[in-house]
Structures are given as structure tokens and as C-alpha cells.
Amino acid sequence: MKTMIGTLLGASFLAVGLASTPAVAQQTTLTIATVNNGDMIRMQALSSDFTTKNPDINVKWVTLEENVLRQRVTTDIATKGGQFDVLTIGTYEVPIWAKQNWLVPLDKLSAGYDAKDILPKIADAVSVKGTLYAAPFYGESSMVMYRTDLFQKAGLTMPESPTWDFVIDAAKKLTDKSAGVYGICLRGKAGWGENMAFLTAMANSYGARWFDEKWQPQFNGPEWKATLTDYVNLMKEAGPPGASSNGFNENLALFNAGKCAMWIDATVAASFVTNPKDSKVADKVGFALAPNKGLGKNANWLWAWNLAIPAGSKKIEAASKFIEWATSKGYTDLVASKEGWANVPPGTRTSLYQNEAYIKAAPFAKLTLASIDSADPNHPTVKPVPYVGVQYAAIPEFQGIGTQVGQQFSAALSGASTIDAALAAAQAASEREMKRAGYIK
């Protein structure tokens, strides 16, 4: 009896196997690694549009938090693991990885894709010697988001391009701790992509830089001291409690709950804070350029999340089809038709900013474009620097150094360390790493 059942089972499996073999042979399954940000979650939900258009391609998603994704993707690509066919990576990784030949150049995109339409600043950030190595999914800079009602009540007017002096002064005036309203919310969580992204952009406007032309770290200079002093004092007087563990998402929650009068962060946040579904203050938000110190640089950064194909992938053709779909104008239209214009991925294409429907639906569009335009990765600072990148230096060692420095600065913010001690420790740590990596002889 047992044998018979076994035979029957075996036969039926075989039959099923045979029946489905032809279909399986043509199916390609793409493994796509992405970040758990709102726009990527939306892309995941809409990907059925892609699979219907390409019935021979399946997609499998690996969605992770930013830091975890970066670790998984970096270890996979560096050890040639070949787990993924499409990667979501930042502008920091693209030039470094392209130089290692870890990425497939995207030079065979179809004519309809219109690569020339990509914003020049963003296209430049994801290209090496004029060749695209990744396609931007959304791009961002940083800007000031503020509460128009609180400003009006306090009799203050936000200029379109405020100075730090104005911002600091306004933050102090707007703080009302008894009502749970804090003048300004800024990133404080340690990490090169967390507090250091903001602080580096702020330092740029103060005339500071990470390294001089000989790769010597500059934390012992007066510019960084002025930056950190202003930042720490401002947060002490006008920031929310627990600021040293606040990153982008924590500040977003605080702002949406009506606890911050100002918030300087990514332009992408603009569509979240003006969305009445998530934000209590959706109709009271104004926007302005990131502050400056009168030295010719605003405190804004430049970032884009991009899709790229790792050199180890065996499904390059299908992968580039997917990338074209997700970063095309057609995808933008798809999101607009399903979720409204305000929710389309911003900051990548010139045509989007010429689209009347978008400009009307997104009050932040003009400032987003102006902010992206005013960031310059090739000349990020007042003084000359040997590196590329606004809120980072595009060298492999930067992640480690940036995180160590970020830890020291978050200690200064929490009061565990003094400003001078934090700067000295940051200088020592970065000198040590740069010597070890062979930049300083």
C-alpha cells in the first residue's frame, strides 16, 4: 500500500513538473534589494504593473532598513555573493563602486527613457566619466520646513533664504516648552548618514570642510568649532528632549505631531508633512532654503536613491528593464494616476518641474528644485577640497570615519562630552583612520 501511494505521489509530482517546465524555463526572477522608505514601499505595491507588462519576469523583494540594507548589499557585492539583481544604493556608493567595476554601466537604455531629462546635478552624481552607473529613483536636497501659524503668532517672517542668525534667533523665540513646542528639530542620532549629513551640510555653510587639499582632517579649525558650538547651544535651548537619538523618522514624527516650529531636513519630507493623512499641521507648513552664513554656501545637501545592477548579476537584461520601468516618466504618471501628483518620487527629472499639474499639487516643488540646484558635489565647500560629495566625502573610508565623528558629536549634544573634547576626539580618530588608509603619509 505504502509503495503504491509513494509511486502515485511521485508520478503526480513528475506530471506537475513536466507540465510546468516550459513556463519555468522562460521565467526570470529578479531579486531586488531596497530601502523601507515610503516611496520604495509604493514602488513595491505598484510592481504588478511591471510584471503584467513583462509576463516572463518575476520580482522578489528584499526590503530593509537603510543601514541594514547597506551592510547586506556591501558585503554581498564585495564578496561577489550574487544574491541580488537590482540594488538600491545612494549617491555615496555609486562612484566608489563604479570605480571597483562592481556595477554594470547603464549605457544601453532605450531611447524612450530620455536620460537627458534627468536633473543635471543628479545625473552627474550617479555618473562616472559621463556614463550612468545607476538610475535615480528619487532625489533630494535639504531645506527648512516651518510652521506658518507659529511664525505669524510670534510676528516673525521667514525669508526665502534665511541666515543662521535668523534661524537661531527665531528658534529661541518660538520655543514654548510648557506647551510642548520646540523651536527647532534637527538630527542628533549618530551616523554618517544621520547627524553627520546635517552637520556636514551646516559646516559647509560655516566655511568648514572635512579635509584640506592634503587630506588632513580639519576638526581643529575654528569653522568646525563655530558649527558645533552653534548646533549644540541651539539644540540645548530650543531643541526637543532626547535629540541625540533623533534621526529623520523621529523628527518627522515630532514635526507631524506639531511639536517643532522648524525642521531642517530632506526635501522628500515635504510631501509627508503636507499630507493631511499623516500630519496634524499639514495646512500650516511653509518652506525656505537651507540657512546660510553669508559665505556663499547654503546648508543643503544632495542625495539620491538609485537603482543599479551589480556586476555579478546573471539577469542583466531583465534587471535593466525593471530599472527603466521604475525610474521612467511612465512610472511617475502611474503614481500620479493612483495616488495623486503630490506623491510622485521627486527630484530626478526636469520634466516633472515643468509639469503644471505637479507644481500645483506640490507647493514645495519650486524650493526642492532650487535646493537641489544650489548644492554642488564638485565644489561643496567655501575652501577647496580634494573630495567629491556635499554631505560626505566619496572615499570608501568615509563611512567608518563619519560614523566615529558622528558618535563624538552626538556625545557633545547629549552633554556627555564637551564641544572641545568632541572636536579633539573627532580629529584624533579621523587622523588615525586617514593615516591607516594611506592618505596621510
Place this chain on the structure above:
Amino acid sequence: MATQQTQTLGRMLLAPAVVLLLIWMIVPLAMTIYFSLLSYNLLNPGMERFVGLENFEYFLTDPAFLASLRNTLVLVGSVLLITIVLGTLVALLLDQAIIGRSIVRLMVIAPFFVMPTVSALVWKNLLMHPVSGLFAWIMTSLGMQPIDWFAEYPLFSIILIVAWQWLPFAALILLTALQSLDEEQKEAALMDGAGAFSTFFYITLPHLARPITVVILIETIFLLTVFAEIFVTTGGGPGLQTTNIAFLIYSQALIQYDVGSASAGGLVAVVIANILAFFLVRIVGRNLEA
């Protein structure tokens, strides 16, 4: 009595298992030693070269190393102290005949079954959060300023979380021991007119010496590698205040992608654990033999 022949046969039959176990142990260790002698950064492939003991020198002279060694010892020591003192008290309480004892026991043991990452999240967001946490709510209700736990007392906060997790373990082991305490001894002490304190110090505590050593040994092994609680709550900061050895190695390996230094750090951690184990076994082991 086994003959010479059967003994040889027995050894031969055992050999595959022993060899397999040895490989199981030695291959990872050998690879770690090999990597620790290379300058090997994942982000610079093809640049690997032999550098001798440079990674060790670099790891040991890192200012973060001494800080993390200190934090590790403070963390292990404080958690041991808290869990054993409180664990003994809890065990004494649970040993009493109270109504609903089995339910109370279950509740006391519960924290041990919560995954470290989950308990860290609960403590961070529901209890210790300076704006929306329970502690902040209590303090503001009493008219006080809420404490920003992870910024002001980061290491203490971690100690609190880890101690909360390990207290049930200590209490459970000590409770089991208490229940094996001879009732007649206690009765005899009572008849001799001994008070509660002298009964505790002269009868109960000596009886608990052995289970306490077991708790110290087992907890030390696990506490040396505390990671999830730190990763979830403070990320080793602010500064280096909550970086322990395990977290430092993690940051070498997966934030800086420095395989060489991380391997060297891993070996240093093994040595430190062995030094600790050596002393512990000597102090504690004597107790166990007696």
C-alpha cells in the same frame, strides 16, 4: 573490561566524529587568525596583503578599545550584582506560600522569554522615551522634568534593561535551590531562637553559595556578548559610552568593513573571555568542588 582490541576499535569508530568536531571548531578559528594578519578592507578588494600584527596593534591602541573594555566590565559586573542581590530577594519571596504563587512565578519569569531586541524596543519606546514613555509620563504627572535616559545615563539604562532580562534567570535558579533547603534545619534554627536575619545569613546564604556561583558563571558567558540591547537603543553612543567589546567588533566589521581589524578584535575578545574564565573558574570552581 574492554580488551586492547575493542578499545582500539572503539577509538577508530569515534574518530570520524572527533575529526568532524575538530574541523567544526578549527576552521573558523583558523580563518579568523588568517584574516587578522591581513590588511583586508571589504571596500578595497584585491588590496589584501600580509601585515603581521599591525591589526592587533591598531585594535589595542584604539581609544575606543579601552573605553569598550571598561564598559564591558562595568556592564557585566553591575548586571551580576543586581541580578544576584535582587534575584535572591525575589527567590525568598517566591518561596513563601502566597495565594496565586504559580501565577506570580510565571510573571516573574516572563522577561527571560522576551527576545533581547524586542525588550530593548519596548524599553526604548514605551518606557524610557523622554517624550512619550511611561517613565516620562510618571515624572511629568509628579511635576518633575522627565529624564532623557539614553542621553543622560546611557550605560545605566542598558544595565537596567539587561538586568531586567536576567533577573528571572537568577531568581529561578536560586528559587530551585531554596526549595531543596532542609526544612528541619530551618525549624532547628527557629527553635534555637535565631531571627530571620541570622537564619538567612547562617543557613540560607551558605546553602545558596553553589547556585550563586553557577549563576555568575553562566551569566558572565552571556553578558560578555550583549549586543542587541545596545544596537537597538543607543548604537554604542553617545560617544563611546555604551560601546562594549562586542559592539566595537561589530562596528569594525560592518560599519568600517575592516575585516582584518575585526578579526583581530574577535581574537582579543576571545583572550579576554578566557582570562576572565580562568579567574572565575579558580574562584568559583573551588566553591563547586567543596
